Amino acid sequence: MTDTQTTSSTGTTAGARAHARAQEGTVVECGPTVPSTNHTGAPARVAPQDLVWAERVAGGNYTHKVLDRGVAVRLTDVQGDACASVLLYNAAEPFERLNVADTMKIQWQVYSGAGQVLLSDQGRAMATVVEDSSGRHDAVYGASSRARNEERYGDGQAHGPSPAGRELLVLAGAKHGLTRRDVPPCVSFFQGVEIAPSGHPVFTGSAGAGASLTLVTEMPCVLLIANAAHPLDPREEYVSTPLDVVAWRARPTTPEAPAWSSAPERRRAYQNTAEYLRARGLA
Amino acid sequence: MTAPTTAPTTAPTTGFGPELSRETVAPRAPWSAVLTAGQVLTIVDVDGNQAVDFLAYDAEDTSRAYSVQATLQGQGSVYLTEGSVLRTNEHDPLLTVVGTDVERHDTLGGACSKESNTLRYGHHTWSQHGCADNFLAELSKYGMGKRDQVSNVNWFMNVPVDPDGALGIVDGISAPGLSVSLRAERDVLVVVSNCPQVNNPCNGFDPSRAEMIVSAGTTGTQEA
Numbered sequence: 001m002t003d004t005q006t007t008s009s010t011g012t013t014a015g016a017r018a019h020a021r022a023q024e025g026t027v028v029e030c031g032p033t034v035p036s037t038n039h040t041g042a043p044a045r046v047a048p049q050d051l052v053w054a055e056r057v058a059g060g061n062y063t064h065k066v067l068d069r070g071v072a073v074r075l076t077d078v079q080g081d082a083c084a085s086v087l088l089y090n091a092a093e094p095f096e097r098l099n100v101a102d103t104m105k106i107q108w109q110v111y112s113g114a115g116q117v118l119l120s121d122q123g124r125a126m127a128t129v130v131e132d133s134s135g136r137h138d139a140v141y142g143a144s145s146r147a148r149n150e151e152r153y154g155d156g157q158a159h160g161p162s163p164a165g166r167e168l169l170v171l172a173g174a175k176h177g178l179t180r181r182d183v184p185p186c187v188s189f190f191q192g193v194e195i196a197p198s199g200h201p202v203f204t205g206s207a208g209a210g211a212s213l214t215l216v217t218e219m220p221c222v223l224l225i226a227n228a229a230h231p232l233d234p235r236e237e238y239v240s241t242p243l244d245v246v247a248w249r250a251r252p253t254t255p256e257a258p259a260w261s262s263a264p265e266r267r268r269a270y271q272n273t274a275e276y277l278r279a280r281g282l283a
Numbered sequence: 284m285t286a287p288t289t290a291p292t293t294a295p296t297t298g299f300g301p302e303l304s305r306e307t308v309a310p311r312a313p314w315s316a317v318l319t320a321g322q323v324l325t326i327v328d329v330d331g332n333q334a335v336d337f338l339a340y341d342a343e344d345t346s347r348a349y350s351v352q353a354t355l356q357g358q359g360s361v362y363l364t365e366g367s368v369l370r371t372n373e374h375d376p377l378l379t380v381v382g383t384d385v386e387r388h389d390t391l392g393g394a395c396s397k398e399s400n401t402l403r404y405g406h407h408t409w410s411q412h413g414c415a416d417n418f419l420a421e422l423s424k425y426g427m428g429k430r431d432q433v434s435n436v437n438w439f440m441n442v443p444v445d446p447d448g449a450l451g452i453v454d455g456i457s458a459p460g461l462s463v464s465l466r467a468e469r470d471v472l473v474v475v476s477n478c479p480q481v482n483n484p485c486n487g488f489d490p491s492r493a494e495m496i497v498s499a500g501t502t503g504t505q506e507a
Contacts, residue, residue: 102402119402121429122398147373147374148374184433185434195361197446200361265402268402
């Protein structure tokens with residue numbers, strides 16, 4: 001018995017507990033910093049006590065968070081091959097969600113970038129892109145599917161070698177009670193697609209390591225992020241590298257902000273959100 | 284809201300096998316049907332430049348809904364034309380475009396709604412009829428709801444993308460009597476809103492009729 005105990009530290013509950021507890025502090029490349037106030041990579045202007053989320057999302061992985069309104073979320077393509085496929089849901093009524101068709105059509109612009117408002121299907125501003133050093137984004141092609149990744153790479157399962165963005169978004173949404181039915185078209189940041197006048201897509205890919213994009217929530221939201229190879233990435237091998245997410249308490253867009261009046265369509269979207277939040281007692 | 288009427292039996296045939304049904308969808312009305320695999324739905328722009336907003340679902344599992352993004356991933360253009368395959372969010376083929384008189388159809392513009400009209404045109408449009416209400420009303424007949432309404436196809440609608448990324452609904456390229464034909468690749472629920480929009484040129488500022496012809500299909504047309 002003594003020999004067994006010395007060769008297997010997990011042969012007893014006490015040993016298993018000690019073994020489990022000894023694992024804390026293992027240094028890994030990806031995962032959350034908890035508490036996020038300990039994170040040291042935020043912009044200098046952000047006070048540590050305002051940090052609410054700091055996480056490095058592995059390539060082929062996902063994350064998700066319920067966010068108050070007025071939270072700034074900075075996404076960074078750490079090594080140059082991240083692709084952040086993003087969905088937003090109204091935290092109080094999750095059947096109100098990001099509508100990429102309305103986001104493009106209402107703002108008369110197919111490309112995402114600074115100043116773009118991410119619009120819900122209820123004519124409201126969910127979030128605003130306030131900074132963008134990448135300029136390579138795509139709201140037309142979105143995320144890959146399991147079946148297509150199986151065709152292209154041999155596998156598309158969420159925890160396989162070449163996860164499909166949709167499979168990751170489905171898992172992220174499931175943590176908030178959402179089902180496959182609730183995962184609509186998304187916007188994908190850091191991997192660009194241009195649309196030629198003929199209608200043909202031109203994949204422009206990444207802007208390189210270190211590109212970042214910051215959005216600010218305009219209403220309490222559930223944010224889902226899948227970090228997976230873009231569906232139009234032409235490379236034969238599946239390439240997906242880490243994505244940094246850092247979020248802090250900031251301010252939603254208000255009538256004094258230039259963004260509020262940047263276009264009549266956006267102004268009315270902000271007004272609709274403000275009206276909704278006031279009626280609900282949320283603002 | 285639906286007010287289908289029977290069209291004259293002298294109307295031309297579609298060339299996709301025996302005609303099973305023919306209904307006229309009134310201006311601004313919704314419509315739906317379950318197509319059996321192999322059947323062909325022909326949508327006729329009766330009066331010209333009438334956007335027909337269109338959703339489709341796997342009839343056996345309606346969580347497998349039409350997805351614009353999956354559809355575009357499977358083809359080389361953001362427009363739909365002959366040979367285009369409409370796919371579900373899981374990449375399965377739902378319908379194939381087996382004929383079209385109009386060069387291209389829109390995938391990007393989505394549906395109009397009273398909510399989005401307030402952003403696009405102003406709050407004075409709030410009381411107007413939009414496609415989202417048609418879709419929700421028609422989906423409710425199948426026990427489906429808002430979560431099932433995803434970005435849709437707009438048959439006969441013209442949405443160019445400029446080199447700077449500007450896109451918009453502009454004057455149509457369709458004409459009276461032009462049609463598009465879709466072959467069901469599995470049993471498919473199709474839901475249509477004959478677009479009521481009056482604030483942009485998608486319906487020539489005058490919503491008009493659409494005709495829905497279901498044909499039995501012909502053999503030997505798989506994988507157009």
